[in-house]
Amino acid sequence: MDATPENLHEVDAALLAADVMMGVAARSVMDVDDIVTSPQLRVLVTVATRGPQNLGEIATELGVHASNATRTCDKLVRAGLLARTENPTDRRFVRLTLTRKGTALVDRVIDHRRAALATVLEAMDPAERAAAADGFRAFALAAGVRQGADGRFTLVHPPAAASA
Template sequence: MGMESSRFGERPAQVEAVLKAADVLLRVAARSVVEVEDRVTSPQLRVLVLVALRGPQNLGAVARELGVHASNATRTCDRLVSAGLLSRREDLVDRRYVQLDLTEAGRALVGTVLDHRRRAIADVLERMPAASRNDVAEAMDSFAAAAGGEGIEDGRFTLGSGG
């Protein structure tokens, strides 16, 4: 245990426990993506969740979030507009600025994904002893706070809006 103990402090069992829980949460996220993969690609879902969590975006913000060139972001968003999941509106003052927002269908699709995740997590919580549920929730809050409280808005992995 010498090497592991020095690398992870005196908490290798705690690290492993958190990794196991994280694995379960990632499986929950992955299963919810499977539910909508016949309608949107992974990058498209990332765009929809970004807009759902942060509000209307422009193409530059989408390109930065996806880590792609503006032309790739434009193609991704064009497909979402064509599919009726995203709306595009030009700014009246600056015609170069395009505002992207969710349509009702886009909002419903993101809602389906996030609801699936919440249901799956609730199901796991229900299988736990009742006395442990609050402890787990408090521990997870504390863990998130220790990490800076910043969640992820990548639609493949985010588990909710935080609110």
């Protein structure tokens, strides 16, 4: 769907909300930028939200060559934020999981985001807040986010709505 005069106010409202969300995310990253880079944080958040990953999945998520993903993950392993384990079903592939230290760092970032968003939501009328929550859920689903049986949320590539 392209921006048209009929939906321009909806698209602009989404852009405005996205700008606010990006500001919240950027400030949460600044809270840990002395510990990890943005790509490293993306790896940690990916593993936190999707569960154990292999290097190919990380490379795909970051949009980089496998060797770049390997270097990024090697640094996270050396920092004690990520652990490598053999995949029990295929020993050629390693599984990457968060360590306690990695989990604590991701939790710190997510807690920062939750607090910032809660402040904004608390400034809204309760009915607006409920409508916004419903709208955010619908937006995430339309973008391809799915919740698995384990409770984890994943972004399906490409989103189902976009491939129709």
